[in-house]
Amino acid sequence: MKVLMSGNEAIARGAYEAGVRFAAAYPGTPSTEILEEFSKYEGVYAEWSPNEKVAVEVAIGAALAGEKAMAVMKHVGVNVAADPIFTVSYTGTNSALVIVSADDPSLHSSQNEQDNRNYAKFAKIPMLEPADAHEAKEYVKIAFALSKKFDTPVFLRSTTRVSHSKAIVKLGKPAVYQDKTAIAFNAEKYVMVPALARLRRIEVEKRLEKLRQYAETFRENKMEINDRRVGVITAGMPYNYAKEVFPDYSYLKLGMVYPLPEKLIRNFAKKVKKLYVVEELDPYLEEQIKAMGIKVTGKEIFPYTNEFDPGIIENAIKKHLKGRRFSAQTIPSRPPNLCPGCPHRGLFYVLGRQKVFVTGDIGCYTLSYMKPLSGLHSCICMGASVGMAHGMSKALKEKGKGKIVGVIGDSTFVHSGITPLLNMAYNKSEALIIICDNSTTAMTGMQEHPGTGYTLQGQRTKQLDLKLLVSSLGIDNIKVIDPYNLKDTKEAIREELSKAGPSVIISQRGCVLFKRKNYSTEKPLKIDAEKCTGCKACLGLGCPAISWQNAAASDGSKRKGNSLIDEGLCTGCGICAQVCKFEAIL
Amino acid sequence: MIKKSEVTSILLAGVGGQGILKASDIMCEVLMAAGCDVKKSEVHGMAQRGGCVTSHVRYGHKVYSPLEKAGSVNVLLSFEKMEVLRYLHYLDTESAIIVNSEKINPPAVNIGASHYPVDFIDNLQKKFRLVQEIDAATLAKKAGSIKTANIVLLGALSKLMDIDFKIWLKIIEISFPEKLVKMNIDAFQMGINA
Numbered sequence: 001m002k003v004l005m006s007g008n009e010a011i012a013r014g015a016y017e018a019g020v021r022f023a024a025a026y027p028g029t030p031s032t033e034i035l036e037e038f039s040k041y042e043g044v045y046a047e048w049s050p051n052e053k054v055a056v057e058v059a060i061g062a063a064l065a066g067e068k069a070m071a072v073m074k075h076v077g078v079n080v081a082a083d084p085i086f087t088v089s090y091t092g093t094n095s096a097l098v099i100v101s102a103d104d105p106s107l108h109s110s111q112n113e114q115d116n117r118n119y120a121k122f123a124k125i126p127m128l129e130p131a132d133a134h135e136a137k138e139y140v141k142i143a144f145a146l147s148k149k150f151d152t153p154v155f156l157r158s159t160t161r162v163s164h165s166k167a168i169v170k171l172g173k174p175a176v177y178q179d180k181t182a183i184a185f186n187a188e189k190y191v192m193v194p195a196l197a198r199l200r201r202i203e204v205e206k207r208l209e210k211l212r213q214y215a216e217t218f219r220e221n222k223m224e225i226n227d228r229r230v231g232v233i234t235a236g237m238p239y240n241y242a243k244e245v246f247p248d249y250s251y252l253k254l255g256m257v258y259p260l261p262e263k264l265i266r267n268f269a270k271k272v273k274k275l276y277v278v279e280e281l282d283p284y285l286e287e288q289i290k291a292m293g294i295k296v297t298g299k300e301i302f303p304y305t306n307e308f309d310p311g312i313i314e315n316a317i318k319k320h321l322k323g324r325r326f327s328a329q330t331i332p333s334r335p336p337n338l339c340p341g342c343p344h345r346g347l348f349y350v351l352g353r354q355k356v357f358v359t360g361d362i363g364c365y366t367l368s369y370m371k372p373l374s375g376l377h378s379c380i381c382m383g384a385s386v387g388m389a390h391g392m393s394k395a396l397k398e399k400g401k402g403k404i405v406g407v408i409g410d411s412t413f414v415h416s417g418i419t420p421l422l423n424m425a426y427n428k429s430e431a432l433i434i435i436c437d438n439s440t441t442a443m444t445g446m447q448e449h450p451g452t453g454y455t456l457q458g459q460r461t462k463q464l465d466l467k468l469l470v471s472s473l474g475i476d477n478i479k480v481i482d483p484y485n486l487k488d489t490k491e492a493i494r495e496e497l498s499k500a501g502p503s504v505i506i507s508q509r510g511c512v513l514f515k516r517k518n519y520s521t522e523k524p525l526k527i528d529a530e531k532c533t534g535c536k537a538c539l540g541l542g543c544p545a546i547s548w549q550n551a552a553a554s555d556g557s558k559r560k561g562n563s564l565i566d567e568g569l570c571t572g573c574g575i576c577a578q579v580c581k582f583e584a585i586l
Numbered sequence: 587m588i589k590k591s592e593v594t595s596i597l598l599a600g601v602g603g604q605g606i607l608k609a610s611d612i613m614c615e616v617l618m619a620a621g622c623d624v625k626k627s628e629v630h631g632m633a634q635r636g637g638c639v640t641s642h643v644r645y646g647h648k649v650y651s652p653l654e655k656a657g658s659v660n661v662l663l664s665f666e667k668m669e670v671l672r673y674l675h676y677l678d679t680e681s682a683i684i685v686n687s688e689k690i691n692p693p694a695v696n697i698g699a700s701h702y703p704v705d706f707i708d709n710l711q712k713k714f715r716l717v718q719e720i721d722a723a724t725l726a727k728k729a730g731s732i733k734t735a736n737i738v739l740l741g742a743l744s745k746l747m748d749i750d751f752k753i754w755l756k757i758i759e760i761s762f763p764e765k766l767v768k769m770n771i772d773a774f775q776m777g778i779n780a
Contacts, residue, residue: 002618004611004614004615004618004624004626108629132625132652161627161652161653164627164628164629165625165626165627165628165652165653166614166624166625166626166627166652167624167625167652168618168623168624239650240650240651240652241650241651241653243650243651244650244651244655245655309651309653309654309655310651310653310654310655311655311656311657311658312655314655325657325677325678325679326657326674326675326677326678326713327674327675328671328672328673328674328675329671329672329674329703331668331671331672331692331703332668332692332693332694332695332700332702333692333694334601334636334637334638334692334693335637335693336636336637337636337693339636372697536697539697539698542693542697544636544693544696546696547691547695547696547697548696548697548698550698561698
């Protein structure tokens with residue numbers, strides 16, 4: 001049967017077809033749908049772990065117990081999980097372990113554009129890279145087979161364009177699940193103390209040598225000899241772009257990007273006159289091929305940054321293409337914005353009006369850095385806000401007193417905010433941390449986490465009590481506020497900033513898009529055009545439901561127009577009514 | 587008319603919440619049922635928050651890239667009026683444009699810091715093979731719900747695609763809950779007649 005599937009759906013399907021029934025992940029674009037889809041198959045265990053490091057460790061445990069296991073994350077998640085990944089490369093996996101890394105060339109929804117093919121080489125772990133959804137499904141199956149065969153974790157690398165584009169996928173028959181789990185002891189293999197790790201280190205090199213041999217005849221390293229004047233070495237999605245514009249060139253398409261098949265590459269290079277390496281981001285293949293002494297053209301003509309498309313490859317190779325006929329027109333942009341009724345809006349409206357530096361984190365609320373809210377001043381990575389707020393306040397000493405606030409979402413706090421908060425209590429911090437608790441992982445599309453009280457597969461579970469946790473970390477000043485109430489929010493922030501020692505405010509209000517809890521939707525508000533003085537204070541909230549209309553005043557006053565509320569968008573949260581000094585919003 | 591034997595590229599563009607991804611999903615199912623190879627690609631990371639949404643659909647005998655290069659899109663279907671201007675670099679004089687007359691103000695226009703572009707459709711009509719403006723919202727309301735505006739637009743687009751009407755009907759039937767099927771077929775038909 002043929003179906004249309006996204007790369008992510010296909011990865012989930014491939015794992016299921018391979019007989020995999022165990023997977024763990026932390027959500028992150030563009031990887032999120034993989035586990036959501038996998039979790040729907042019958043008989044599988046799938047969990048959202050609190051972060052990627054835990055997800056990988058959970059998967060390692062399952063593999064050591066004899067289960068085929070998969071850990072899934074976005075590219076920067078591999079940074080979080082790097083510690084166990086580098087050492088499970090030494091121990092091997094007993095059963096099979098596949099780590100999926102979904103990279104994000106062009107930073108569609110990420111804070112950086114790192115090329116995770118480097119991790120394969122760095123951690124000495126083989127990596128497969130599919131070019132579309134059908135290959136994604138097949139490569140997952142190959143990855144599990146390779147992992148078992150070579151007793152190694154295997155990386156599967158996707159990119160946004162593979163994960164989020166759809167193609168026709170031929171479904172295969174799922175393998176019958178066989179329970180091979182058992183407790184087996186093998187301390188020499190799994191206890192990585194120096195004496196034993198040194199021995200495993202040698203095994204890693206032996207395994208790599210075997211994998212190099214394997215790569216030479218690996219069926220997904222495919223040579224297509226057409227026009228011998230030009231050869232292209234490529235892998236993943238860029239193969240499709242190149243084939244689109246240069247169907248007659250010869251190709252070496254690498255399905256395995258680590259380790260590389262040196263003999264095969266030399267053989268291909270001999271068959272063609274001019275050789276290009278077409279790859280997005282780093283000159284990863286190019287540098288290794290050049291180190292073989294083979295002359296290739298790569299990053300001197302292809303960009304380092306952003307994802308490719310067929311036009312980029314065509315323009316780089318054929319320099320004198322005639323220009324495009326039309327240019328896009330510069331029109332007002334549509335930056336992503338906090339939703340109408342978003343609980344973050346009230347909090348960041350207040351924060352933007354304090355003389356404080358707000359260290360930010362990863363989540364919807366990061367969007368509040370933009371005007372008009374301007375309520376956040378840094379964003380590095382998951383959990384960074386807490387450590388950074390502490391570091392800033394320590395460095396600034398008296399100058400920073402009452403002026404440093406860190407903000408972090410509930411899911412992000414669970415991911416990696418707990419340890420730095422413990423550090424704040426331990427090292428006598430002076431900063432204020434605000435946990436923006438909207439009771440879901442909103443940015444990636446409403447995933448569960450320990451604070452929601454539900455598992456990925458929809459079971460009720462023990463719900464994390466944030467207040468109790470914060471208290472037990474050693475924070476004495478804790479306040480819970482409702483960010484829909486601007487006055488209380490402002491007072492709480494001022495009060496906590498004036499106290500000695502670290503404080504935590506839990507800003508608690510469910511995401512407006514979060515459907516499970518039955519938040520009563522309030523009636524949409526209206527603006528009384530007679531009372532509206534046109535002061536534009538409400539526009540300072542940046543709410544998509546509030547707009548400005550020019551209109552001459554009928555009462556002879558100087559006002560140039562008034563604000564309007566779109567009833568279809570307004571959720572009646574009432575924040576704008578609190579901002580209006582003229583009681584014009586009802 | 588577009589031939590099935592060549593690779594054809596359609597670019598759907600608009601604003602998050604307009605039903606663009608649903609429309610492109612239906613289109614892909616139709617194309618697959620018609621025996622085409624098909625690939626589609628979309629950017630929807632933060633779409634729910636009022637951002638731009640695009641979906642490339644490419645079909646033919648064999649399709650490699652899910653993305654089209656600049657200057658080569660055959661049809662631009664814009665779900666929002668001014669969004670058409672954002673993607674003109676994908677077009678050639680032989681390209682067709684179908685544009686919804688619905689306007690959704692971007693934030694800068696909302697707060698009075700910028701203006702919504704005016705009177706550009708006439709200019710486009712001079713430059714491109716075909717430019718059709720459709721009031722999809724009005725037609726959708728006639729069909730029974732404003733929410734079928736995306737299907738109205740799909741109906742208008744279907745006139746430019748060489749696909750059997752029966753296949754469209756069959757796929758629309760299985761794409762919606764039973765009670766919404768008739769409404770959506772009506773909307774599709776209104777798009778064809780528009």
